[in-house]
Every structure is written in structure tokens, then in C-alpha cells.
Amino acid sequence: MKSAVTTVIASADASARFPTLSDIESAKGSFDRAASRLEAAEKLAIHIDRFTSESLDYVYGRQSYDQANKDKCARDINHYLRLINYCLVTGGTGPLDEWGIAGMREVIRAYQLPTAAYIEALTYIRDKVNIPGDMNQQAAAEFKTLLDYLINALA
């Protein structure tokens, strides 16, 4: 699983050297940002069910998508938010890349999933994050970056 620290270690190991000062500096950079990432992860874990249900009610409330898909869509959005929670913890996009995005296009094509609904739901969550009600400014910035990353991958 890739994270800021494991990337540093993997490159040090590839050239069989001890962690150098510059390796440690780049690991330190991720530790310095960790507080807001962990804050975002914590708040996302608390609000994950509400984020899911509110966005689904919004997207499926306008009758533009087949209501039969609502439950499956809710399950997937919840799944994606959980992966974003993991990304916030690791400080990289590893969990989303490895468990969410790899193979996603093939699955979407095979089952003809309405990706537009997913994108709308994720965009809704991104735009409706309440600062500071849901999480603070820096935490929300970290969260939104990952939501954008996922939206771009789905689009």
C-alpha cells in the first residue's frame, strides 16, 4: 500500500541506501500535514452515512435516474467515501487507486452503470461540506482534493 513514507522507503531500498536527510525531509512533509488529514478522516468517518444519504436524496429526488438503482448507488458512494477516508489516513491516493479506480472503467462499462449519478452525488458532497460544522477549513480542503480526484477518474 503506497503512502508518503512507504514511497520514500521503497526508493531508498531500490538503491540500497539508508534513509538520507532528503528522504527524511519528504517523510517529514507528510507528517506536518497529517493533522488536517487525520481531522478530515475522523469527521468523514462520523458523517459518512449522512453524506451518503443526503447526496443520494438530492440526486434521486429529481426523478432523472432509475429509482431502482438508488440503493446500489448509495452502497457505492459509501464505499468510495470509505476509500477516501483511507486516502486521508495514508496521505496518498493509494487506497482509491488500488481498490476503487483500478478496474472501475471495465465494471462500469460491463454493467452500464449511471456514472453521471455518481458524479452528481460526489459533486454534491464536495459543494455542501459545511465549514466549520462538518470539518475545519484545512480538513475540508484535503477532503475536497480527494473528491475531485475521484470525480476526474469517474468522468
Add this chain to the structure above:
Amino acid sequence: MLDAFSRAVVTADSKGTPIGTAELASLRKYVADANKRIDATLAITQNVSCIAADAVSGMVCENTGLTQPGGHCYPTRRMAACLRDGEIILRYVSYALLAGDPSVLDDRCINGLKETYLALGVPLANAIRAIEIMKIATVAIMTETNTGRKMFEGINSGSGADCKDIASEAASYFDRVISALS
């Protein structure tokens, strides 16, 4: 390879739940102790040859037959291999310490080490003794309890006395190698 953060992720994913407040507590401690961890890692990387060479010579001093003809550290080619292995083990310990998780040490160093040594005829008891000395030296340097010159810089965290927890974590990684060879 995992670090403290990705270890939490893999554990949470096996349960299918997001990482919540309870799991985040230990990660916050990892972040709070990051400076000590960095200094402890630097304490290893800045004293590599000292730690490894002292450990191997200590092992040889206890078994002088090793460097005599017929001994396992004779000729110098084999002594050099021994020093090299000391540094390799120390390197993976430094990775594990920086990551806060032993998986890199397990996957890339310990796995198959005993079998390799058995196949090459390396005496395990002597290898274990050298690792023990490396452990003692590393802990002494990190906690600033070594005799002689000051070897712990403490640029980020201050004194070595604050690094006791990290030093005992480092000791646990050496113990992992020792128990894998036992």
C-alpha cells in the same frame, strides 16, 4: 510494504469500516512522535559503520577462532560479507523504524534469511550475537546512554531521554530478526 498509516487502512478495510476516532488515536501519537522518530532514524543512519563494525568485531572477540584459518570469518572475503550483512539488517531496521511498522523488515529482510544462512553455512548463533550487539548499541545511542562521544544529534526532538519509547520499538525490530534466526 506498510507503514503505521497503511497498516490501519488494511486493518479497517478487512472489516469494511472507515477509520474512526478510536483507530486515529494511535496514528495521532505516531504523528506527534514524528520528530523523535526522525531523530532516532538519523541516530542509526549517522552511525551505521560504527554500529555494524563494532557488533561484528565484538562477536569475533568473543569467538577468536572465527578469524583463524577454518573459521567462519576467514578469509577477509567472508568477514566482509559479515559486515555487509550487518549493515543490511541495520538498514531494514531503520526503514521499519521510520515507517513505524515491521512489514518492510519482514518482507525484504527476514523472510528466507534463516534458510539462506543455513544453506550458506553461516553459524546462526554468531549472527544472532552480532545482531544483539547492534541492538544494544543502537538503543544506547538513541537514548544517549552510550559511553564515549555523543552520537545522538537530537536536532528535532531534543534529548535522547525522550526517545526511550522509540528506542524500545527499534529494539523490538532487532528482536524480530533474532527470533527469526533462532
